[in-house]
Amino acid sequence: KAGVTQTPRYLIKTRGQQVTLSCSPISGHRSVSWYQQTPGQGLQFLFEYFSETQRNKGNFPGRFSGRQFSNSRSEMNVSTLELGDSALYLCASSPGSGGSLFFGSGTQLSVL
Amino acid sequence: DAKTTQPTSMDCAEGRAANLPCNHSTISGNEYVYWYRQIHSQGPQYIIHGLKNNETNEMASLIITEDRKSSTLILPHATLRDTAVYYCIVRAPMGTGNNRKLIWGLGTSLAVNP
Numbered sequence: 001k002a003g004v005t006q007t008p009r010y011l012i013k014t015r016g017q018q019v020t021l022s023c024s025p026i027s028g029h030r031s032v033s034w035y036q037q038t039p040g041q042g043l044q045f046l047f048e049y050f051s052e053t054q055r056n057k058g059n060f061p062g063r064f065s066g067r068q069f070s071n072s073r074s075e076m077n078v079s080t081l082e083l084g085d086s087a088l089y090l091c092a093s094s095p096g097s098g099g100s101l102f103f104g105s106g107t108q109l110s111v112l
Numbered sequence: 113d114a115k116t117t118q119p120t121s122m123d124c125a126e127g128r129a130a131n132l133p134c135n136h137s138t139i140s141g142n143e144y145v146y147w148y149r150q151i152h153s154q155g156p157q158y159i160i161h162g163l164k165n166n167e168t169n170e171m172a173s174l175i176i177t178e179d180r181k182s183s184t185l186i187l188p189h190a191t192l193r194d195t196a197v198y199y200c201i202v203r204a205p206m207g208t209g210n211n212r213k214l215i216w217g218l219g220t221s222l223a224v225n226p
Contacts, residue, residue: 042216042217043216044216045214045215048214092155099203100146100158101203103155103156103157105155108153
């Protein structure tokens with residue numbers, strides 16, 4: 001069974017631009033959650049989707065948004081990028097809301 | 113929101129047991145304790161989880177105190193490849209549909225030395 005796939009693996013953007021990151025969960029998994037990881041802050045929870053509905057949301061500004069499609073694939077969008085948005089963005093899937101999380105390799109975003 | 117506390121760093125000699133502690137005093141009755149580890153620039157990898165009984169798998173053992181306010185992950189024979197950051201989190205069981213926001217601390221950076 002294929003694991004969680006995140007694309008792209010690396011991304012370089014400039015301030016003010018927007019970016020869309022993609023996550024394909026493990027087949028059959030209906031829950032997808034997103035995290036931001038920076039060296040000083042560790043893993044910060046962004047949001048969790050289950051069956052196309054946002055179930056939980058972390059403490060991030062409205063520039064960070066996401067969605068989940070009917071096939072459980074998820075996208076995360078960051079608008080008006082700031083230098084501080086440079087981070088590793090991780091996606092995790094699980095069969096349902098709750099339970100074991102399975103992570104992708106992440107997207108390393110650099111904002112210049 | 114459920115929160116865990118772990119030491120910032122630990123050292124262990126290769127071949128010895130590594131015992132990584134975690135405090136989770138605000139854990140709810142139906143929340144499980146999960147352990148993950150992360151090797152640099154990769155996504156966290158699931159290790160083990162438990163509710164109240166001790167658990168063991170091919171990677172590690174998990175000891176949860178009777179009051180469930182703390183736990184210890186045990187790597188019985190640490191190798192150099194076990195050098196990683198280890199995270200302890202609490203999470204609702206699958207299907208409850210009532211997840212509290214997951215809070216990941218900075219974890220414990222384990223260095224296994226030759």
